[in-house]
Structures are given as structure tokens and as C-alpha cells.
Amino acid sequence: MLRPNRRHFSLTMLAALAACGTQPPVLKRYLGPPVTQVVVQKERRRMYLLSGQTVLKSYDFGLGNEPIGHKQFEGDGKTPEGLYYIDRFNPRSRYHLSVGISYPNERDRAFAEQFGLDPGGDIMIHGRGPEGKRLVRQKRDWTAGCITVSDDEVEDIFAMLRLGVPVMIYP
Template identity: 40%
Template sequence: MKILLLILITLLSASVHAEIDKVTVDKSKRRLYIIENDQVIHEFRIALGKRPIGHKVYEGDQRTPEGSYKLEHVMEDSQFYRSIHISYPNQDDIANAVRLKVNPGGNIKIHGQKNGEVKPSQFVQSFDWTDGCIALSNEDMDQLLALVTPGTPIEILP
């Protein structure tokens, strides 16, 4: 019976992952949306980089990128509670950085709270605090990672 239950859970999890079309981030609304069949099936409150207006141009500008990317590998061991890497910079970002003679930066992720954070997540998520990443509460990060897989497209809107 336990084996049958495990198989059923695995099949249900696989079907959830297979149906997600994309993740959309609306920076102006501080929201991350999970999209399935052109419908929002889940919404999360987010925090952004400390300078949230405008597209990320160079390393250290504390801006969150805007554009089309992919979710890449999941990281379980970092300075933040769980994270998933975003494929920034893309070809356009690199070309722009070359033109401006700057380093476009990288290491942009969706992640949970900083390890060891003692303030309530509701407080921490009430302001923009990252260096350019997209931050969720730890509970929301667990939900996000249960819904998406590496390769899922992510669109980050101004």
C-alpha cells in the first residue's frame, strides 16, 4: 500500500510540473505568478533588489533584471534558504554590457530568506532588500519549488 501511495504521489507531482507554462514577475506590483494554460494558478508576494526601478545593467547596481529568461538549477546550500538560479544574463544583456563596457553581473536567483534571519518574513518581505534577486518567504519558496522545474521560462516585467 505504501508503495502504491508513493507511486501516486510521484505521478501527481510529475503532472503538476509538466503543466506549468511559465513564471511571470511583475516588479511594479511586487508579485510572482505561476502560469498554467494562460491562467494564474498561484501568486506570491516578492521583494526585489534595493534599486528596483529599471533593468539590471551591471554587476552591483542592485537592480533586478527585466526580460525573458529560464529557471535553471536549484541550490539547497547557500546563504539563503533554498534558491533557483535565473539564466541572467541573456545574449541581449551581454551585448548591452559589452557596448557599455561593464560587467553585466550574474548569480541572479529566486530565493528565500537569508539564513539565520530572525525577523518575521512578513516584515522582511515588506521592503526591497536583495542585491538584485527575487526574494520569497521560506514557505513560499517551498511552494514555488514544488510547482516549477529547471527549464521553466520566467518573464520579468518592469
């Protein structure tokens, strides 16, 4: 008969704890008309999810901690401006849920390379999660360049968007 040793016990406990890790939220389902475009108006702090010319939903949001101007370099705290696309979904985001925006594009990379700098990346539409809920009380625009909405709102956005949907971000 095998007797469990400490190593076996430790590995078993570690596996059990890992299984209890952060579970992704239960994802909502969306059965309405397809979202064909996302329009973001930075100055107005308004984002619209459109199907053709029809606004399906609109949201107030926060931006990067330096909200004016187009993102150019990693760490500048700006949110990009221009045409991008939905390129990924993260159901295990530390900010509840997140939807990726295709920044940087070729033009963004070329601009940053002129200065020998990194354009940055990982720009998302995301919720607040525990950390963001604390930060948003201090400052509306607190991200490193992302667009942030409430956790409830990002659940709707996550359900409604699909890969490849264009995202037009205006100043």
C-alpha cells in the same frame, strides 16, 4: 596496535564537524499540473506561476535594492526585466532555497560590454534565510537583484518549477 595521534584526532573531529554542517531543508513534492510560465510584475510586486492560462499560485515578493529599471551591470541592485528561463536549483542556498534565472542573456552581456563592464549574474528566486529575515525588517527590497519570497513560499516554488520554464519579468 596503532595509537591515534593529534593529527589523526584533529582530522577525525574536522570530518565529524563537516558532517554536521548545514543540511538542506526537506524538499516538498508537487504533484499538480506543470508550471509552464512564471510571470513577474515588478511594480505590483506580484509573481504568478501559471499552467497554460491558469494561475496555480501567486506571491508577493521583494526585489533588488534599486527596484526600478532593468539590471544592466554587476552591483547596480536592479532586478532584470525581459524573458529568461529557470536554469538551476540550489538546495543549499544561504537564503534557504534558491531557483536560478538565466540572466544575463546574450543581449545583456553585449550591452554591458559596450561600457567595458560586467553584466552581473546569479539572479535567483530565493527565500530569506536567517540573513534575509533580518534585512527584510529594515527594507522590503534588499537583494542585489534577486526576487525574494518567504522561506515557506520558496519551498513551494522550488518543488513546482522545472529547468527551462520561461520567466517573464515585467517592469
